[in-house]
Amino acid sequence: MVNPTPSYKGHRHPVEVVSHCVWLYFRFPLGCREGEELMLRRGVTVSCETVRRWCAKSGQAYADGLRRRRPRPGDTWHLDEVLIEINGVRRYLWRAVDQDGNVLDVLVQPRRDTKAAKRFMARPMKKQRRVPRVPVTDRLRSRGAAHRKPMPSVEHRAHKGLNNRAENSHQPTRQRERAMKGFRSAGAAQRFLSAFGGISPHFRPRRHLRTTAGHHLETTIRFTVWDHDTENICRPAAA
Template sequence: MGQINMENSSNIFKWKHFESEIILLTVRWYLQYRFSYRDLVEIMSERGISISHTTIMRWVHEYSPEIAKRVRPHLKTVNDSWRCDETYIKVKGHWTYLYRAVDSTGKTIDFMLSEKRDAKAAELFFQKALALDHVQTPRVITVDKNPSYPAAIETLKKNKKLPQDILMRQVKYLNNIIEQDHRFIKKRTSPMLGFKSFETAKKTIQGIETMHIIKKGQVKLKNLSVPNNVQLFQQLFGSMA
């Protein structure tokens, strides 16, 4: 992996009342497992550490985007066969749309939470994914019957963001791989019973998706045991988590 900026790592925990190890541990557990904030309060209390559930919530909102940002440069390259779909996430009592894409082996390409489900949202999602360093220009994109996808792809072709000869397939059974992958994300978001704001939903989902990416073994780290995230977080943040 690349060089970690230790000074930058320490600055993001400046003025916190708890050690960085405790902060990252609780955030990682919340994002990865089906724990509530109050579950984590009890778990840490058994270890002699008193933390309020609102403090853990603030940590999740603050550090989920930081975890995602630090993982991104170290992702393995995905292949050029995209499977795209969206799933539903409740925010403030209303449904929003989580656009997601994986490659033909199930590796995460990218994700994006959107308040709308239309051609513009699909186009923004594709543009966001295409800008990532670990992503290849797709040779084929498999989508469902949502009419916004063909419209978005045509716009990107016209703007020369996608090649003219790209193959778009609307074949439901070929998208089973991403529909199965949605389940891992929904297992974590469903017990949360909805989010209070779009921004906090966006930040939390960044963390959940990143932990799922790590679990899939998409991070380039020599001698990393996939279930053991301690070594990975130690290198990303310069601390034990």
């Protein structure tokens, strides 16, 4: 399902306020009420419900715009799932990342059997329009069974230690899950994490690989990209 491009038409606040609220919500472990308070400190009066609607309306469009700017992902894909609890019901959050930690896809599913693994493995291949050179998973048997049919000639590496890249990529989600006191529904979790996976990594450059000056320069560039995209992705509709 393709999300329609949102418009700023009818908004009482300018695009800078809208994009700043969306940035605060997806970049830091904050709720809508904290975003409301931070904006009030800056002299802008918005309600927490307004912040929530802005994030729901524009978050995915911003994330898609940032993804289109990224270079092509690597050919080594790490796939893993983690248990999450939604209203007392167990669900599994599946995630695929490349060797550099770039998020390829996320999917919330009720199971982690072979059928669920096949469904998830097909999603990043469809989006990237290619198969990975090396898929890396843990040792769960359903991973191997799901891999054999769509990628019979591709080497599959199943080892717990090799899959730390995917396991570590779950940490920001865990942090947000605690701040939000859990997700309300599987659909809400899917919508939030799809946008979160596109926006949050954009503002998390690999700082340990750069000097302080280099990190500041890279962060400034990423803010410039964010400002440009948020102003042009959702242009006001013509009157």
